[in-house]
Amino acid sequence: MGLATIVQTIAHTLDEEMRRDDRVVILGEDVGKRGGVFLATEALFQKYGPDRVIDTPLSEAAIIGAAVGMAVHGLRPVAEIQFADYIFPGFDQLVSQAAKLRYRSGGQFSAPMVIRMPAGGGVKGGHHHSQSPETHFVHTPGLKVVYPSTPHDTKGLLKTAIRDDDPVVFMEPKRLYRAIKEEVPEEDYCIEFGKAHLRRKGDDVVLVSYGATMAETLKAADALHEQGISAEVIDLRSLLPWDKTTVCRSVARVGRVVLVSEAPRMANFMSEVSATLTEEILDALLAPPIRVTGFDTPYPYAYDREYLPGPNRILKAVQKVLSY
C-alpha cells in the first residue's frame, strides 16, 4: 500500500479484512459517517454500509457486550473504543463476558472479537484521554493483548487479531498515529502474537518497550549510540502472549536491561518482565533490571510530557545499569 501512517494502515487493513471475510463487521462510536474521530475507519461506512459499519449509541457496555453476542452467533466484530480511557464503562462486558465465555462454557461458546483502542499520553488530553490500561487487560485471563508501534506491524498484527479465535485487545499508540510513515507491503501478511521485533542490535544494554514508548526508547538508543554505547532495542508488540524467549536471550547475552513503559509503575507490565528475568536468568544479569515508567498518579494535564518516560529518564536508567 506504499508509504502509510499507523492510522491509515488501520483503515486499510480493516478494509482488506472486510473484503476478505464478510463476517467482519465494525462497531463503535462515530466509526460510520465520520470514519472515527481519528479516521481509523475512514471511508468504510461509505463502502460497506450501515450493516457492516455500525455507529453505535454512546455506550461502551453496549459495544463490547453486543460484540460478544455477534461473535457467538458467527460474526467477526471489530469494536472501536474511542479512547482506551473509555473502556471502563464497558469493562464489565470485557472482563465478565468476553474474557471468560470460552472457559465458563467449557469451550462451547467463544467470543472471537477485536477491541481496538487508541492508548497512551502526550497529546494534552488529560487523564481521560491519556491512560495506558494494559495491566488491567493482561491481568484478566482470557484476553490477548497486542500493542504495535509501527505501520508495518500494525497491519500484520491487526490481521492476526481479526483471524484469532479469542478476544483480542488491540491497543494503538495514539501519539504515533501520524508520527511515522513507512512502507507497508501490499500483500496479505499476518504477524504471530508473542513474537517480539528486534528493532536495534547492540551489546552494552538491552532496552525493552512496546507501543507508543517505542518512540522514546529509540530516541534514547540514538543518544546512547552518539555516546558510544550500543543498545539492543526490543519491541514486544504483544503483551499477552509476550516473547519471553527473545527477551531472555538478549538480556542473557548482554547482561543489562532497562524496561520502558508509560503505564503507572505499580504492577506495570514491565514488573512481570523483570520478575521473569530474575527468575529465569538471574545468573546472567550484571545489574538488576530497571523499569522506567509513568508515575503512580492519575495522568496529569499539565506536564503531560514530563509524566512520560522520555529519553532523558531512559538514559538515566541506562547509566544506572551500566554503573553496576
Next chain:
Amino acid sequence: MIKDSQLFQPFSEKPIRLMGDAGEWLGSFELNLDSDTLLKFYRDMLRARLFDERLLLLHRRGQVSFVAPSAGHEAAQVAVAAALKPKKDWVFPYYREPGLLLALGVPAVELFGQAMATRADPNRGRQMPAHPGSRDFNVFTVASVIASHLPPAVGTAISMKVRNTGEVVVASFGDGATSEGDFHAGLNFAGVQGAPIVFVCQNNRYAISVEYHKQTAAETIASKAEAYGLPGYLVDGMDVLACFFVMREAVARARQGFGPSLVEMQVYRLGPHSSADDDTRYRPVEEVETWKTRDPLARMHRFLAHRGLWSREEDLALRTEIEREFRQAVEDAQRAGAVPLEWMFEDVFAELPDHLREQRRDLL
C-alpha cells in the same frame, strides 16, 4: 408526584416554548419577571458566547489546547443557573457548560486559568480545558467520561435528603449520555429515593457525529423519565424563558421533597463538537445555517427590544464591557503563572505516600 398547581405538564408532545421566533411572549400566564432579571439572562448568555469566542482565539494562538464550543446552548445553561441558589445548591455539569458556571458566579479568571493550566485554576491544572470545577460554588469537577457524574450526583442528592439540608442538585449532560448505563442507574436510583435532583439533558441532536436517531429510538429524551417514575419535560432549549420557568418549577418541586425530574432542553450545537472536530464530515452546512436563525441570543435580543428594554447601542456597550472583563481575566490567569511540576504528585491521596515521594524525587 406532580402537583396540580404547576404551570407545566410533563410529557408534552411539543416542546414548551414561551418566546416566539420574533421574540414575542407566548406564555398563557403573565410574565412576572422584572427587567433586571430579563436583562441578566441576556447578559449571562452574551458572556457565555463571548467566553467561547475568547477561548477559540486563545486556541488559535496556541495558548489553549482544546475548546468544546457551547454556542447554541447558552439559553439552557443560563436558565439552569438562574433557577438555583448559587453556593447552596450543587451542580454536576458536563464539559460544554461555561455559560452555566459563569452565570453561577464562577469567576472568569478561574475558567481561563483552568483552560491554560495556571495557578488560577482551583483544580490545579490537573485536567484538560473544558473540565472545570469549583468547591466554592458547589460545582463538581467535570469528568470526560460521559455520564459518569450522574450516579455521584444522585448520591449527593440522597445525602441532601438524608441530612435534610433543603439543597438541590442539578446534573446536566448531552443526548449521547443517555445511552450510557450510568444514566439509567442514576435516574432509577434517584426515582426510588425521591432524591432532590433535576436531570437536565441538553439535546443538541448529535453526539459528535452520531445523530439523535442513531442514539435512541425514543421520540424524545423526556419520555425516558416515565419508566423511572419521574416527570419528563420537553423544552425549547433556545428559549431562555421556557427553560427558566420549567427549571424553576422542577427545582422547587425537588426542594419541597416531591422528588426528581428530567428536563430535556432541545438545543443545537452551532459549532463543531470540539476544536479537534470537522462537523462538515457528518452534517449538512444548510442544517447548521437553518439553526443559526434560531440563535438563542438573537431571540432574547428581539424579545428585549420588543419591550423597549434593549437597544443596539446598549448591546455594543455591553459587548465592549464583557470583552474588557475577559481580556483582563485572561491576563490575570496568565499572570498567576503555570502550575509547578511538583504538583503532579499532590492530591493523589490526602497525604503524600512514600512511593510518590520517591517518584517525585526521581523526577525533580
